Amino acid sequence: MRLDKFIADAGIGSRKEIKQALKGGLVCVNDIPEKNAARHINPETDSITFAGQKIEYKPFVYLMLNKPADTVSATYDNRDATVISLVPEEFSHYELFPVGRLDKDTEGLLLITNDGVLSHNLLSPKKHVDKKYFARLDGQIAKGDSEKFASGIVLDDGYKTLPAVLDAEIGSREAFVTIQEGKFHQVKRMFADVGKHVTYLKRVSFGPLCLDETLAPGEMRELTDEELALLKGE
Numbered sequence: 446m447r448l449d450k451f452i453a454d455a456g457i458g459s460r461k462e463i464k465q466a467l468k469g470g471l472v473c474v475n476d477i478p479e480k481n482a483a484r485h486i487n488p489e490t491d492s493i494t495f496a497g498q499k500i501e502y503k504p505f506v507y508l509m510l511n512k513p514a515d516t517v518s519a520t521y522d523n524r525d526a527t528v529i530s531l532v533p534e535e536f537s538h539y540e541l542f543p544v545g546r547l548d549k550d551t552e553g554l555l556l557i558t559n560d561g562v563l564s565h566n567l568l569s570p571k572k573h574v575d576k577k578y579f580a581r582l583d584g585q586i587a588k589g590d591s592e593k594f595a596s597g598i599v600l601d602d603g604y605k606t607l608p609a610v611l612d613a614e615i616g617s618r619e620a621f622v623t624i625q626e627g628k629f630h631q632v633k634r635m636f637a638d639v640g641k642h643v644t645y646l647k648r649v650s651f652g653p654l655c656l657d658e659t660l661a662p663g664e665m666r667e668l669t670d671e672e673l674a675l676l677k678g679e
């Protein structure tokens with residue numbers, strides 16, 4: 446890995462500032478000042494210091510976003526703001542992407558990372574990762590709705606969903622739903638099958654992660670070590 450990339454990945458300064466620091470002899474590789482930005486280093490074995498401070502190697506970042514409505518779950522879009530455009534500057538040098546998708550009008554927990562392996566594992570249909578949503582509806586929960594969700598719902602394209610948990614009082618216009626898949630508009634289409642339109646949808650958990658309710662829509666934070674270990678099943 447190039448020395449300047451390693452420093453940039455640690456979130457220390459802009460490309461220009463890093464260049465200047467190297468020139469000024471502020472960067473040492475194994476205690477010897479190094480001025481060559483293109484020098485190849487091994488992040489696992491070499492010790493890199495910046496102004497005397499050791500730089501810890503952090504190849505991956507894991508961010509919990511409280512996705513606001515009106516943003517698309519993509520890295521690039523030529524019409525709408527993307528969830529990646531909300532990422533704070535300090536993480537902008539990572540090649541981040543959202544783990545799966547929420548609809549443009551859906552709010553709530555969306556994981557953003559550059560860890561392709563973890564993302565793949567979490568999205569694999571074989572892994573049956575629980576996703577829990579809070580929904581507001583234009584009609585009331587009826588007797589039998591929970592049972593229909595529990596036995597799987599045949600969507601408008603003929604696909605039968607895996608069993609889902611509908612947690613709501615009969616007569617309520619609000620519900621929690623837990624699904625283990627991520628078919629296009631799945632929760633909205635499941636409610637459509639029982640005659641209700643979803644007017645508001647928010648994801649409140651994803652696998653073992655619960656949405657940090659102190660995050661306002663549009664805000665994000667890094668996962669704690671405990672959350673990350675849970676997510677990786679460690």
Ligand code: URA
Pocket residue numbers: 546547548549551629630631632633634646
């Ligand atoms: N189901 C939906 O209908 N929309 C989402 O954004 C997520 C799940």
